[in-house]
Amino acid sequence: MTQTRIPPQSLPTRAHAVVIDGITRTYKSRAGTVDALRGVTHAFAPQTFTAIMGPSGSGKSTLLQCAAGLDRPTRGRVAIGGIDLAGLSEVRLTELRRESMGFVFQAYNLLPALTAYDNVALPLKLAGHRPTRAQVMGALARVGLQDHHRRRPPELSGGQQQRVSIARALVTRPEVVFADEPTGALDRTTGRQVLELMRATVERDGLTVVMVTHDPVAASYADSVLFLEDGRLVGDLARADAAQIAAAMSELER
Ligand code: ADP
Numbered sequence: 001m002t003q004t005r006i007p008p009q010s011l012p013t014r015a016h017a018v019v020i021d022g023i024t025r026t027y028k029s030r031a032g033t034v035d036a037l038r039g040v041t042h043a044f045a046p047q048t049f050t051a052i053m054g055p056s057g058s059g060k061s062t063l064l065q066c067a068a069g070l071d072r073p074t075r076g077r078v079a080i081g082g083i084d085l086a087g088l089s090e091v092r093l094t095e096l097r098r099e100s101m102g103f104v105f106q107a108y109n110l111l112p113a114l115t116a117y118d119n120v121a122l123p124l125k126l127a128g129h130r131p132t133r134a135q136v137m138g139a140l141a142r143v144g145l146q147d148h149h150r151r152r153p154p155e156l157s158g159g160q161q162q163r164v165s166i167a168r169a170l171v172t173r174p175e176v177v178f179a180d181e182p183t184g185a186l187d188r189t190t191g192r193q194v195l196e197l198m199r200a201t202v203e204r205d206g207l208t209v210v211m212v213t214h215d216p217v218a219a220s221y222a223d224s225v226l227f228l229e230d231g232r233l234v235g236d237l238a239r240a241d242a243a244q245i246a247a248a249m250s251e252l253e254r
């Protein structure tokens with residue numbers, strides 16, 4: 001594995017979809033202090049698919065949360081599309097998230113009482129827009145679920161629910177999609193469909209995808225894989241297959 005090197009002069013520009021620059025995240029509680037991230041720097045190029053891997057507790061979710069502005073790092077900077085998140089109020093940060101970012105979670109996080117249509121329309125409504133039928137049905141068609149728009153999440157399979165959540169992430173036409181273990185609850189075949197959709201959002205829609213996963217097969221769909229250990233970036237692989245990624249992972253877990 002090679003060490004990740006970032007030319008410092010390239011950090012604050014729009015040339016990168018997401019930049020994390022020396023971020024640390026320390027959790028303090030009565031039980032003690034946990035350094036979840038210890039100085040992580042990386043620039044995510046536009047229209048790339050990056051997987052983040054590492055042992056359990058290595059800081060993957062914390063990294064994703066900080067990169068997406070859902071959590072603020074203790075030290076260091078995060079920029080999305082050239083905008084430094086530290087300078088934003090909570091209101092502006094929320095607006096930026098709604099305009100520029102999409103989220104996909106392992107547990108889908110759909111609202112069970114709403115139809116697939118209304119779940120997908122929600123981010124547009126929250127952003128203050130009046131969703132058109134073409135926008136919502138277009139996003140559902142993008143994931144092959146236009147015929148299921150009246151169904152509620154309990155009436156859909158896990159894979160279909162995750163595809164609805166991808167439609168929900170895409171409907172605002174974000175620049176970046178953050179996904180935390182999006183295939184973690186799916187069987188292999190369904191998981192593969194979801195990964196192929198994520199790959200297509202990069203190739204066809206020009207999005208930037210940042211995905212946390214512990215599955216080497218899932219990570220092999222990405223252009224590059226970053227490896228975290230104990231809150232530090234310890235390596236990366238580009239265009240690697242599942243076997244190479246699995247070998248790198250077992251090296252870390254030794
Ligand atoms: P991963 O996603 O790689 O499993 P996390 O980012 O969830 O790792 O967690 C990294 C470390 O930070 C772990 O030691 C975890 O216990 C700790 N941690 C995560 N969130 C919190 C929190 N809200 N409060 C205290 N410690 C936390």
Ligand code: MG
Nearest residue numbers: 060061062212
């Ligand atoms: Mg996690």
